[in-house]
Amino acid sequence: MRRCLVTGATGFIGPHVVRRMLDCGWEVISLSRHEELPLAGAHRHIAVDLHDIPSMEMVIKEAAASHLIHLAWEATPGKFWHSTENFHWVSTSAYLLDAFVKTGGKRAVLAGSCAEYQWQPDALVEDRSTAEGDSLYAASKLAFRRLAHTIGQEIDLVWARLFFPYGPDEDASKLTSYIFRELCADRLPTFQTPGNGIDLIHVTDVARALERLAVSDLTGTVNISSGRAVLPPEIALEAAKLLGKEALVPPLTELVEETSLSTALYGDNRRLMSVWEGAPMLSLVDGLKSYLKV
Structure with a gap:
């Protein structure tokens, strides 16, 4: 059975991702700071402060997961755009990915954001549209993306740019x-x-998209968007x-x-649709x- 670590498991998107992974036959180890996530199936929840690097690294090592979906980040409404907490999440995420690679991880799906793009009238295409980031949040996401490509050279990496989950x-x-x-x-x-x-995309479709990216061979940046x-x-x-x-x-x-x-x-979602299955x-x-x- 494939084993996947899911961070940020008790946020808005995380529980939907964990349920989707379980429904698709994955073994899931979910991580969050405090809360429980009681779900049936091949699931274990671990309360850990990811900013506590030694504790986080121990959890990653013991989990011995083949896959990682990293959602955890500063997301407090009205705060996250310009919060210096974004700096901590760049560092923590880099340590987390490094620990995952060193313990034999094979594939990581990392949550980026449409905020990395600039507003424009036309659809945003992953590797053609400008990604600069004019907030601390967006700039920090882009900084981690660059670090991830270096840290994760030996594994399959997906940078999943989430648009507007609802x-x-x-x-x-x-x-x-x-x-x-x-x-x-x-x-x-x-x-x-x-x-x-x-570009609104329902949170259940976000979960479906992330599971498909975890199981597919697609790598690089992928827009998690409705395309409209x-x-x-x-x-x-x-x-x-x-x-x-x-x-x-x-x-x-x-x-x-x-x-x-x-x-x-709004995002061009043709890369995502190339691996989409089902309804x-x-x-x-x-x-x-x-x-x-x-």
């Missing part, structure tokens, strides 16, 4: 949760940049229809009609329906 268990400050909260209170959501398109830019008013309109907020549909329809795409952050990604409407089940 789902009902996301932080309440996220765009889609804000939209649902306003609509449920019979208020029209307001948007500072209604013409900025974003959606405007905030479009999200609000579809959510209003699902909620049956008929009084809010006309003004939102008008807003959608008068809003044009000015710029966007297609959730449509925007089907993804939004998941918010109605909680």
